[in-house]
Amino acid sequence: MGYMALKHTHLLLIVLSIGLFFLRFIATQCNARFIHAKPFKIAPHIIDTALLLSGISLIILVGYPLWPINWLTVKLLLVVAYIGCGIVAMKSSTKAIRWGAAAGALLCIAGILHLALSKSF
Template identity: 35%
Template sequence: MSYLLLKHLHVTCVVLSGAGFALRAYWMLAASPLLQHRLTRSLPHLVDTLLLGSALLMVWMSGQYPFVHGWLTAKVLGLLAYIGFGMMALKRGRTKAVRLRFVVLAVLAYAYIVSVALSRNPLLS
């Protein structure tokens, strides 16, 4: 697989992951039964697996590694924050107000990851 094709797959999965999170967050806040649909529960795992797999292959193909390159380290740490905030937003938050705060934090973490990926600079400009 060419690096360019892999990068397009990765970027497509980034968009699908972010849009899927936003949709699930909306459904959670609206108390929609669609949040419990089997496809809603399984599709994000498929997209995120492709996202992570493509990221790992790009790291290997490019020879740029987290904890060696600061911008990749920032993306990994941002990803961990995004996952934690997303779990609190969609599953673990006790009230809708708490969940809404974590939705905002997850969206900010997602935006940070994308900005670091585009700029290759871990510092907010």
């Protein structure tokens, strides 16, 4: 896969991951029935795994170093934190923790977007 195809695949996976996260979070808060369907339970794992793999593939393809710590290293750590916050937001039994984790995911997304556009931290 060429660089541009991989980059566009990565961007599509970003949109799918964020969109599905917020759809699932709001649906969970509203007790929507459709959210319990198997595709909504499986898709986030597939999308987030593909997102990480496409990001790592881009790093390898471009040959950008992760050490010493730079904007890309921090961005990768924020992606992992976003996924972790998403898991807590979906699985916690406490409403305050769910909302706090969702806010944490949103902050991670904002940080990732800032780093992706500015390429500095």
